[in-house]
Amino acid sequence: MEELYEIAFNVIMHAGDSKSYSMEAVACAEKGDFEGAEEKLKLADEELKAAHETQTDLLQQEALGNKTELSLLMVHAQDHYAMAQSQRDVSGQLIRLYRRLQ
Numbered sequence: 001m002e003e004l005y006e007i008a009f010n011v012i013m014h015a016g017d018s019k020s021y022s023m024e025a026v027a028c029a030e031k032g033d034f035e036g037a038e039e040k041l042k043l044a045d046e047e048l049k050a051a052h053e054t055q056t057d058l059l060q061q062e063a064l065g066n067k068t069e070l071s072l073l074m075v076h077a078q079d080h081y082a083m084a085q086s087q088r089d090v091s092g093q094l095i096r097l098y099r100r101l102q
Contacts, residue, residue: 005073007054007057009077010051011051011054011078011080012080015080015081018043018084019080019083019087024040025037025039025041026091028040029095029098030098034095034099041091041095044091048081048085051081
């Protein structure tokens, strides 16, 4: 059970960091710092990848028949991951819009 908590917190941590970087990227673009925005998006992508790898490991284990206990914490972690993905997508769109406006 402790391992499941570690996995969930790992997803939450990486997803949260990704979301923060995505938001920082938009703030850079708003100021006209598109190089900074791209750097922040790369960091956001790295964090999303780390969260995704953790999630994929769980999915692979379940596919092998090793069931993961469903917990509210794991649902919460998946929610953080989904929101981070969504924020990354929206941030990319906003940055493209700021580029066009400038």
